[in-house]
Amino acid sequence: MPSVSSAASDSGRPVSSSLWRDVDFRRLWTGQTASQLGEHVSLVVVPLFAVLTLHASAGQLGVLRAVGQAPILLLSLFVGAWVDRWRTRTTMVLTDVGRAVALGAAAVAGLLGWLGLPALVALAFAVGALSVFFDVAYQASLVRLVERGQLVRGNSALEGSRSAAQIGGPALGGALVSLLSAPIAAASSALFFALSFLSIRRIRRDESMPKRPEHPPRVWQRIHEGLRFVAGDTVLRTVCLASAAFQFSFAAVMTVYLLFLPRELHLSGTVVGLALTAAGPGALLGSLLAARLPSRFGHGTVLVCAAALGDGVFLCVPALRGSSGVTVAVLLAVGFVFGCGGQLVNVTVMAVRQAVTPDGMQGRAAATVTFVGMGLTPLGSLVGGFLAEEWGLRTSLLVTAAGMMLSPVVMALSPLARLGREL
Numbered sequence: 220m221p222s223v224s225s226a227a228s229d230s231g232r233p234v235s236s237s238l239w240r241d242v243d244f245r246r247l248w249t250g251q252t253a254s255q256l257g258e259h260v261s262l263v264v265v266p267l268f269a270v271l272t273l274h275a276s277a278g279q280l281g282v283l284r285a286v287g288q289a290p291i292l293l294l295s296l297f298v299g300a301w302v303d304r305w306r307t308r309t310t311m312v313l314t315d316v317g318r319a320v321a322l323g324a325a326a327v328a329g330l331l332g333w334l335g336l337p338a339l340v341a342l343a344f345a346v347g348a349l350s351v352f353f354d355v356a357y358q359a360s361l362v363r364l365v366e367r368g369q370l371v372r373g374n375s376a377l378e379g380s381r382s383a384a385q386i387g388g389p390a391l392g393g394a395l396v397s398l399l400s401a402p403i404a405a406a407s408s409a410l411f412f413a414l415s416f417l418s419i420r421r422i423r424r425d426e427s428m429p430k431r432p433e434h435p436p437r438v439w440q441r442i443h444e445g446l447r448f449v450a451g452d453t454v455l456r457t458v459c460l461a462s463a464a465f466q467f468s469f470a471a472v473m474t475v476y477l478l479f480l481p482r483e484l485h486l487s488g489t490v491v492g493l494a495l496t497a498a499g500p501g502a503l504l505g506s507l508l509a510a511r512l513p514s515r516f517g518h519g520t521v522l523v524c525a526a527a528l529g530d531g532v533f534l535c536v537p538a539l540r541g542s543s544g545v546t547v548a549v550l551l552a553v554g555f556v557f558g559c560g561g562q563l564v565n566v567t568v569m570a571v572r573q574a575v576t577p578d579g580m581q582g583r584a585a586a587t588v589t590f591v592g593m594g595l596t597p598l599g600s601l602v603g604g605f606l607a608e609e610w611g612l613r614t615s616l617l618v619t620a621a622g623m624m625l626s627p628v629v630m631a632l633s634p635l636a637r638l639g640r641e642l
Contacts, residue, residue, distance in 0.1 A: 243424045244364065244373070250419035251357055252380035254315060257411030258350060260404060261322060263392030263495060265343055266477050267488055268401035273336050281474050281604020283336070285597035287343030288470065290351045292594040298355045299586020300441040307360035308422050314353040315416035321345045322409040329402030342405075351589075358569065358585040364424060372510055396488050445583025454575060455588065457633040458568055461626045462592025465530065468622030470599030471606065472533060475619055479612045480550075485542045494550040501558025508559070509566035519630075519638035522567055526627035529560020533620040537613050571638065 269275040269283055302310060325342045328334045361373045395404035449455045480491045505525070512521045532553050539546045576584040606615035630636055 243422045244376075246418050246422050247357075247360060247364065248376055248380050250311065250315075250415040250417075251377055252415075253411045253418060254311075254353060254415035255380060257318065257322075257408040257415065258346075260392040260395075260411065261318075261346055261408040263492060264396055264401055264404040264408065265339055267392070267396045267491065268334075268404075269336060269339055270477065270481060273339075275336065277474070277478055277604045277607040279336065279604075280478065281601045281607075283340055283343055284470070284474055284600035284604075286340050287347040288593070288596040288600060289344065290348035291589060292597060294348060294351050295355070295586045295590035295594070296442045296445070296583075298352050299445055299583040299590075302352075302355050302359050302582035302586070305356075307356040308419060310356035311353055311360070312416050312420045314349040314356070315412045315419065317349045318346050318353075319409040319412035319416065321349070322405045322412070326402040326406040326409065329400065329405060334401060355582060355586050355589065358573075359582040361573075376506075392492060396492075398489065441583060445580065445587045448576075448580055449584055449587040449591075452575060453634050454571060454638070455584065457630065457635040458572065459588055459591035461526070461629040461633075461635070462568075462588065463595055464629055465526070465623055465626035466593045467595040467599040467602075468619055468625065470596040471603030471619040472616065472623065474600045474603030475607050475612055475616045476536070478607055479536070479616050483612045484539060484546060486547075490542075490547060494547070494554055497551040497554025498558030498561070501555035501560075502562035503558075505559040505562025506566055509563050509570075512563065513567050513570070514640050517639045518567055518571060519636040522564055522638070523627055523631045523636050525560040525563035525567075526630060527560075527624070529557045529564065530620075530623040530626060532556040532560075533623060534617070536620065537617040571635075 265287070266280060266283060269280055275283065321342060325334060325338065328338055357377070361377060392404050392408075395401075395407060449459065477491070480486045480494060481488070486494070509521075535549065535553055539549060572584060572588060573581065603615065603619055606618065609615075610618070
């Protein structure tokens, strides 16, 4: 089915000034929204079920989260090498099917009373592995579908879809676990992945695939090329270091945070979901601002300021006491500011990375940045669980939140902070 854009380039990419006039871009955006909503529901359902129903300890929750994040470390580089040779549409629809089947099976197991902690661990790993494929593929897909001049607007729209998922996902997941059951919550996630599959599979435009050499290099060689490219670029190297500092600390923070809210502040699952949801509207605002602020104040300035504000606001949380309305209001404000700052950083960094990376290296560059930046998240989750058991929830939350401030410091001391209005 042809695009409704008024014209197209020789590569099949739209040249219309409005991305929203392009049918295939809208299908990608719709599928991305549904897929991210399913993912954010599952990211809340699994740990909350472990904490509220199975009464998991801090150490067990740390292990559960670490297993779900382990595929980032184990698979990212291989996935990047493969995605550069595959059609991203095919990758995304297959991973949607896989996650729908995995969560559907978990729903059935839960209804039969078989959904224990070992099953949750296996589910977390399976969904996490498939999500690595989807995330790398969708980051590479936009470059193959639109002109480079439309990347910032396209990324803003796609990240906006992720923000929309953050608005509904945590609240829906928390409410379903608290009011109904984990199996129903898992089934809802499976439904969203099925909707994503139906939307993305309808994309008809041929992707602008990099030309394959007559004798393509082996996978390890392609991985090495991606690592060498990112390591040799000052901007991308800094992005990796800042991302690693943030993701390690944030993984530790979330392990403690998911225990701190119900056990220290005595909040219900529904209120916990609401507190997590507050990042969604903030992220939506961050996506809108990301389409304007970098071109006005400079990409480097936006990155440093947004990271400092979004990460620093978590330092307020350990001071909260009880489950009063003031506590809930502060948590909502913290989530909103964190979501806004974090999304500004995400969209801006993605535009920077895509702008400095050749088409044939997009998948590997995205995977390398993901591998280095998020590869430490399993260790961060384990550290968060260990600190919570040894130091207590309040002290551990303060220490891990302070660790997130390393990310804006790294960016401020690097050439990344000097990036101007134009990439």
